[in-house]
Amino acid sequence: MSGEVRVVSFQALEDLDAGLRRFVAVTGEVLEAMEADIQRRLQLLEERRQALLEQVEHHREILDDEQNDELQERAASELKEAEEALRRLEYWQRQANEQYRIFRVHAGRLQALCATSAVKAHGFLERKLAELRSYTEIRTPSFTEPAAATGGVSRTWQAVAPCTRDELKRAIAEGRYQDAIDIAIAIYDIDPSAINGKPRYEPRLDCVGTTDADRCVLIGPAAFRRSPGWLASSIAHEAKHAKDIRDRGFPSNDVAYLEYEIAAYDEEIENADKYGLTHEEVEELRRLKHWYEAERDRFKAGHRPRSSDREGWWGPC
Known part of the structure; x- marks a missing residue:
């Protein structure tokens, strides 16, 4: 092989770097939008739960105060329906909160990925672009510590x-x-x-x-x-x-x-x-x-x- 390095174009690496930046930016926007939507839906569930609690309390008061047997029977039926609706809603509210907790875990990992691996990849691309540009200006040998001396990881050290x-x-x-x-x-x-x-x-x-x-x-x-x-x-x-x-x-x-x-x-x-x-x-x-x-x-x-x-x-x- 020839010892000369031929640099034809930086565009592919620059496009890749730009795409990586867009991915990080869009990911942040999407997670923020999802978080807001989930919070809104959880709030709606809580508001519905409060309304059902008020209905249950209202029917209990009627049941306690009403003397007419027919009206008492009707109040008892309505109370049972309200309590069942409340029970179902609280079950799904617990499920929603658990799924939200899981979402937070995965969203946090994705954010960490954007803050670590994506950033590391961006830094790598920047370094490679700088190296390629330097080849077009001057050919200077670089010295990299052998992988055998660093446990399999090659590193360029700057004093x-x-x-x-x-x-x-x-x-x-x-x-x-x-x-x-x-x-x-x-x-x-x-x-x-x-x-x-x-x-x-x-x-x-x-x-x-x-x-x-x-x-x-x-x-x-x-x-x-x-x-x-x-x-x-x-x-x-x-x-x-x-x-x-x-x-x-x-x-x-x-x-x-x-x-x-x-x-x-x-x-x-x-x-x-x-x-x-x-x-x-x-x-x-x-x-x-x-x-x-x-x-x-x-x-x-x-x-x-x-x-x-x-x-x-x-x-x-």
């Missing part, structure tokens, strides 16, 4: 120059969040070796961080809302997930998932001094750890979780 915490603070203040992530890993001596690639900033992420089954890590805006140490601790949290997934596999059930979270919070709390976390930040970590412990215990006891709004995502929110 971070020696930095200080003042530079980290400045990067955060200036909104250079990807630089801040890279600097935090360097100055806080975080081991990212289990992460596939390097942690990437994702502005659309609605939680602190997320790690997928491929050990790709995204860091969201919430990681930058406290101290620089909080950012570093959040990255270490996701690095712990990546290490556990590499060593033990992706959690196969709810209890395993919750125990992975508890282990990551334990590591954050144990290293609070290393990251210079404030008392309030440590207490927040303890609160989150306690929440996961309580949910784990409920699952082990055969109960459902107290909240379904944390399903479908991976990482501390």
Whole structure:
């Protein structure tokens, strides 16, 4: 084969990237519309239930007050019909609420897919487009760490120059969040070796961080809302997930998932001094750890979780 790379057109990759962006946007709009429609229908069911409750109460009052036997018999029949209608409606209302809970789980997973895998694919396409464009300008050899040295995952590493915490603070203040992530890993001596690639900033992420089954890590805006140490601790949290997934596999059930979270919070709390976390930040970590412990215990006891709004995502929110 010739050592020359011939670049003919970027259009196919650009079209694919645009299609991916449209998919994410349309998915969000569809889920939002479905959520609104479901809420409206659940509200109608509740209003109907309240109306039937009033009918039942009304017929009971008539039955208690009426002296005429014929009218009493008629009131009893109407009360029975209203109670049966109420029973049927409450049954279907429970079914609807259960299906809504299941919808929330799957919708959350789809949203997580858009926030992780779709974003990862977009980043991959961006990198490949940049690489192809660079070939048209200059041919420079690239150096990629062999897959054999990284457990089967090839990575291109970008060195971070020696930095200080003042530079980290400045990067955060200036909104250079990807630089801040890279600097935090360097100055806080975080081991990212289990992460596939390097942690990437994702502005659309609605939680602190997320790690997928491929050990790709995204860091969201919430990681930058406290101290620089909080950012570093959040990255270490996701690095712990990546290490556990590499060593033990992706959690196969709810209890395993919750125990992975508890282990990551334990590591954050144990290293609070290393990251210079404030008392309030440590207490927040303890609160989150306690929440996961309580949910784990409920699952082990055969109960459902107290909240379904944390399903479908991976990482501390």
